Amino acid sequence: MANADDDAQGGAAGTHQSPSPLHQRHLDLGAKLASFGGWIMPLEYAGGGVLKEHAAVRGRVGVFDVSHLGKVTVRGPGTAAYLNTCLSNDLDRIGPGRAQYTLCVDDASGGAVDDLIAYLRSPDEVFLIPNAANTTEVCRRLTSAAPDGIDVLDEHHDHAVLAVQGPSGDELLRAVGLPTGHDYMSFVQAEHAGAPVTVCRTGYTGERGYELVTPSAAATSLWDALMTAGSDFGVLACGLGARDTLRTEMGYPLHGQDISMEISPVEARLVWAVGWSKDSFWGKEVLTAQRTAKAGPLLRGLVASGRGIARPGMSVGLPGSRASVGHVTSGTFSPTRRQGIALALLDRSVHDGDEVSVGMRGRHEAFVVTKPPFVQTGVRT
Numbered sequence: 501m502a503n504a505d506d507d508a509q510g511g512a513a514g515t516h517q518s519p520s521p522l523h524q525r526h527l528d529l530g531a532k533l534a535s536f537g538g539w540i541m542p543l544e545y546a547g548g549g550v551l552k553e554h555a556a557v558r559g560r561v562g563v564f565d566v567s568h569l570g571k572v573t574v575r576g577p578g579t580a581a582y583l584n585t586c587l588s589n590d591l592d593r594i595g596p597g598r599a600q601y602t603l604c605v606d607d608a609s610g611g612a613v614d615d616l617i618a619y620l621r622s623p624d625e626v627f628l629i630p631n632a633a634n635t636t637e638v639c640r641r642l643t644s645a646a647p648d649g650i651d652v653l654d655e656h657h658d659h660a661v662l663a664v665q666g667p668s669g670d671e672l673l674r675a676v677g678l679p680t681g682h683d684y685m686s687f688v689q690a691e692h693a694g695a696p697v698t699v700c701r702t703g704y705t706g707e708r709g710y711e712l713v714t715p716s717a718a719a720t721s722l723w724d725a726l727m728t729a730g731s732d733f734g735v736l737a738c739g740l741g742a743r744d745t746l747r748t749e750m751g752y753p754l755h756g757q758d759i760s761m762e763i764s765p766v767e768a769r770l771v772w773a774v775g776w777s778k779d780s781f782w783g784k785e786v787l788t789a790q791r792t793a794k795a796g797p798l799l800r801g802l803v804a805s806g807r808g809i810a811r812p813g814m815s816v817g818l819p820g821s822r823a824s825v826g827h828v829t830s831g832t833f834s835p836t837r838r839q840g841i842a843l844a845l846l847d848r849s850v851h852d853g854d855e856v857s858v859g860m861r862g863r864h865e866a867f868v869v870t871k872p873p874f875v876q877t878g879v880r881t
């Protein structure tokens with residue numbers, strides 16, 4: 501959710517890996533780097549590590565470089581109306597200055613090509629943030645269907661995205677002269693050191709926070725200002741490892757694991773992000789049939805009863821039975837709860853409160869089916 505991304509998807513072997521505009525800052529901080537969707541990004545930082553970075557976001561404030569996320573501008577007369585015939589959610593529900601979580605669905609299969617955030621600038625211009633590995637495909641689909649006069653511009657390398665997340669995020673932004681206090685899923689335009697900055701009340705951690713979109717050339721100045729001012733608030737630079745544990749605690753889906761071309765928005769329980777009353781959108785017929793049939797698996801949460809840590813791909817069964825009722829799609833150790841948590845695609849015969857068994861290297865560990873989020877936060881306050 502919020503900006504659900506493909507942090508776990510590495511670039512294909514032998515392909516070009518793009519550095520972030522902040523690559524040198526990550527090296528300076530001793531970051532452990534990894535490939536994500538064709539970009540070289542920080543996994544965690546020396547002196548911090550996933551657990552400390554996770555705790556900083558839950559308790560104080562953390563700053564993430566998420567410049568690997570896609571950036572696409574769609575513009576021309578009737579752009580919002582056009583996108584409303586393509587993407588799942590209903591842009592008519594929001595007005596200019598608002599953002600919306602939505603999905604690009606395959607029309608034939610109902611699978612999720614991607615999930616993304618749409619920034620409605622005006623009826624004639626929408627800024628999209630898809631996932632890194634899927635940006636080219638989303639652009640291709642939108643371009644091929646676009647009527648004359650509507651342009652789809654892939655601006656992936658033109659902008660940097662920084663996420664300021666945590667209870668002290670407002671104070672940190674005010675300290676560097678950026679606006680705060682606007683509603684959840686809304687954005688305002690501002691400037692920092694003469695460069696434009698879009699300040700949006702979104703994030704992928706479950707904490708109150710903001711995502712900042714600025715030209716790539718301005719990223720270092722903004723990062724430095726945040727880190728300098730953030731010393732008064734206990735700020736930590738945070739990598740994509742903590743981003744993953746934070747989003748899993750919230751039950752936010754990750755494209756390529758919890759939603760994919762094989763796992764539809766209905767199966768992932770993202771029906772709230774679908775404008776069912778719209779005349780049309782890509783995949784509507786297939787998704788409507790799935791929703792009506794009420795057959796097939798659903799994504800649910802799991803909490804470990806003991807010390808087990810579930811991982812993607814592990815089989816889920818019922819206690820005392822070898823029959824599988826599904827599989828884990830995301831799993832990790834929750835630093836906040838101090839126990840294992842997971843998301844799993846399970847048969848509809850399994851319900852919240854049921855005990856299940858996850859197979860782990862020749863043994864089985866007990867988990868309880870639990871509705872996410874696994875921790876309570878102030879994301880919407």
